[in-house]
Amino acid sequence: MAGKTLYDKLWEDHVVHQEGDTALIYIDRHLVHEVTSPQAFEGLHISGRQPWRTSSILAVPDHNVPTVMDTQISDPISRLQIETLDKNCQHYGINEFGMHDVRQGIVHVIGPEQGATLPGMTVVCGDSHTSTHGAFGALAFGIGTSEVEHVLATQCLLQSKSKNMRINVTGALQPGVSPKDVALAIIGQIGTAGGTGYAIEFAGSVFEDMSVEGRMTVCNMAIEAGARSGMVAVDDKTIEYFKGRPFAPTGSMWNDAADEWRTLHSDEDAMFDLEIAIEGEKVVPLITWGTSPEMVVPVSGHIPDPEKAPKDKKEGMINALKYMGLEPDIKVNNISVDKIFIGSCTNSRIEDLRAAAHVVKGQKIADNIVLALVVPGSGLVKRQAELEGLDKVFIDAGFEWRNPGCSMCLAMNDDRLDPQERCASTSNRNFEGRQGPGGRTHLVSPATAAATAIAGCLCAASDIHSSS
Amino acid sequence: MKKFTLLDGLVVPLDRSNVDTDAIIPKQFLKSIKRSGFGPNLFDEWRYLDHGEPGMDNTNRPLNPGFVLNFPRYQGAQVLLARQNFGCGSSREHAPWALEDYGIRCVIASSYADIFYNNCFKNGILPIFLKENKIARLFNETHENEAYRLKIDLEQQRIVLPNGDVMGFEVDAFKRKCLLEGLDDIGQTLQLKKQIMEYELRRQQDKPWLFIQ
Numbered sequence: 001m002a003g004k005t006l007y008d009k010l011w012e013d014h015v016v017h018q019e020g021d022t023a024l025i026y027i028d029r030h031l032v033h034e035v036t037s038p039q040a041f042e043g044l045h046i047s048g049r050q051p052w053r054t055s056s057i058l059a060v061p062d063h064n065v066p067t068v069m070d071t072q073i074s075d076p077i078s079r080l081q082i083e084t085l086d087k088n089c090q091h092y093g094i095n096e097f098g099m100h101d102v103r104q105g106i107v108h109v110i111g112p113e114q115g116a117t118l119p120g121m122t123v124v125c126g127d128s129h130t131s132t133h134g135a136f137g138a139l140a141f142g143i144g145t146s147e148v149e150h151v152l153a154t155q156c157l158l159q160s161k162s163k164n165m166r167i168n169v170t171g172a173l174q175p176g177v178s179p180k181d182v183a184l185a186i187i188g189q190i191g192t193a194g195g196t197g198y199a200i201e202f203a204g205s206v207f208e209d210m211s212v213e214g215r216m217t218v219c220n221m222a223i224e225a226g227a228r229s230g231m232v233a234v235d236d237k238t239i240e241y242f243k244g245r246p247f248a249p250t251g252s253m254w255n256d257a258a259d260e261w262r263t264l265h266s267d268e269d270a271m272f273d274l275e276i277a278i279e280g281e282k283v284v285p286l287i288t289w290g291t292s293p294e295m296v297v298p299v300s301g302h303i304p305d306p307e308k309a310p311k312d313k314k315e316g317m318i319n320a321l322k323y324m325g326l327e328p329d330i331k332v333n334n335i336s337v338d339k340i341f342i343g344s345c346t347n348s349r350i351e352d353l354r355a356a357a358h359v360v361k362g363q364k365i366a367d368n369i370v371l372a373l374v375v376p377g378s379g380l381v382k383r384q385a386e387l388e389g390l391d392k393v394f395i396d397a398g399f400e401w402r403n404p405g406c407s408m409c410l411a412m413n414d415d416r417l418d419p420q421e422r423c424a425s426t427s428n429r430n431f432e433g434r435q436g437p438g439g440r441t442h443l444v445s446p447a448t449a450a451a452t453a454i455a456g457c458l459c460a461a462s463d464i465h466s467s468s
Numbered sequence: 469m470k471k472f473t474l475l476d477g478l479v480v481p482l483d484r485s486n487v488d489t490d491a492i493i494p495k496q497f498l499k500s501i502k503r504s505g506f507g508p509n510l511f512d513e514w515r516y517l518d519h520g521e522p523g524m525d526n527t528n529r530p531l532n533p534g535f536v537l538n539f540p541r542y543q544g545a546q547v548l549l550a551r552q553n554f555g556c557g558s559s560r561e562h563a564p565w566a567l568e569d570y571g572i573r574c575v576i577a578s579s580y581a582d583i584f585y586n587n588c589f590k591n592g593i594l595p596i597f598l599k600e601n602k603i604a605r606l607f608n609e610t611h612e613n614e615a616y617r618l619k620i621d622l623e624q625q626r627i628v629l630p631n632g633d634v635m636g637f638e639v640d641a642f643k644r645k646c647l648l649e650g651l652d653d654i655g656q657t658l659q660l661k662k663q664i665m666e667y668e669l670r671r672q673q674d675k676p677w678l679f680i681q
Contacts, residue, residue: 016660016664016667017660017663019642020641020642021641021642022640022643024657024660024663024664026664026667026668026671028678035498035499035560036559036560036561038501039501039502039503039561042503047654049654052664055679055681077499077522078499080499080501081499081500081501095681118677118678120678126561127558127559128557128558128559128583142559142583143559143583143586144559144560144583144586144587144590145503145561146587146590146591147586147587149654150653150654150657153654153657153658154657154658155664155668156657156660156664158642158653158657160640162582192556193486193552193553193556193579193581196553196580196581196582197582226553226556226581226582228583247680248677249676249677253676253677254677256677257675257677260675292486316484316485316486319484410490410558412495412496412498429490429558431488431490431557432490432491432513433491433494433513434490434495437494437513437519
């Protein structure tokens, strides 16, 4: 019999009951935010049910929160949504990091930061980017609000098992190439539906060499490749990461846990339904040019021509170019930008801020940049960055240094693009209107966003450093 | 949950691939703490010429005459015909809530994003997979025939075309049963309460670090 994949192991460990293709699986950690939970709590209340295990839940407001110091939320509808989360958490005795708690932040940043996400767990949240937590050898995926209610009421979910895919990125990355570029390279290759129906394991020497925060960036964007969950095997770096975190075990329990975590990898003879190979050396700094994350070109490249594309892609490309206000064949480096966003659950952790600050240091943002935002992923990331003086680097260059939240990734608060404004953004989605109605998003790495802020037009960090 | 058994519905064709849930219901409407009332803002950015915000009177807003949902011939549609990877992106269940509130009870596409697909079943919407060539035929026939309707029979797992031709479709047995009977799946799961409690107790003993508060 063939060995098991990491996904097989995680899945089998959580099956409570199986009936045909539908399994009842147990959920270890339930993360909750303000946007996708109110209707679930309301459903629970109407049916007279109680949360099954409140200690499995960690709640935080992130989508609507303002990122400007000491402001109240001016929008009464946003405010009500956050107050509703506060009220529900108080009512049911759920642990919540409120808006003014230093531990508050983007739900996918604070879960691992607190050790609330641990290897071997099932982690769910009413948010598609829950795939982020798979970076630690957890089975993590986004769910709808009805499923949020289901987990609240039963601590379980009804699921069918996905197929197994492994993406091997071999060799090593070249200097200046980041985990975000790896994520975009993968999506560019397999497409936004390439991972539909699969759980993806990211493997190979590039992932072995990658930091855990980098792995989070790639797993975060598994959903942009269509996969509900992405994951990376546990190694020493994973285990080291959790030492001393508030929800992590200590003493002899730590040793037991670490022993178990070391088994969380695919067996050598495990069979995958699909394997994809990518050569690490060939990954270059990338950028999205269109309105789907699969529309990827090198930062050093040109905007593609729909006339030269396969027939089934042509119309979508024409629509995307029109929305983005771009012409075929122009150089990416010649496209000027209005706003810069460094943040989101994809790229708002300390390593992301360090990478951007490294590029920015001692320079000024270009005159045509009307707004350049840095939004740390959590209050603790922000504090760490300030200890390292990164805030000063950004502020001296002309960036705004903001408070944590989802911010301009989806523009539910006041941070957004105006119509036709163009943005280099470290977030995860370039859909029409995502960062504001009519706004034009180019997804990039933190280093590319930083370089673009300095140059005023889309460029890689190596472009500005070689010219300065 | 709303049952789905038989539907004889007018078809509206949305001829785009990769329709994401941000397009189905834009983020500003996600601030609502209710489950209902999203229908007027379904496809808001495509459907109206102005920018929509929650609380607006949508009846006075300028409609985009070029958007298919606004064509007089498709008013009252209950079947949405779409292309590949429908419902990709955000997990927001507001997307099926908006479809349902608008009156859509069935989506037919060549593929769906997984989370959206699951969310449909929780809201009495039947998402049907068909092969690309069948989708292409339905698009053609919808374009060529006014008042083009399909009869969808979940029990028999088949679609009957106006000329009597039949297209079969596959759906997971458990999901089918829940839709046919309008079952509350939380109630179903709680029938397994004892098994869940036993599993949880065992887990707490074997892996206590998963239960640190």
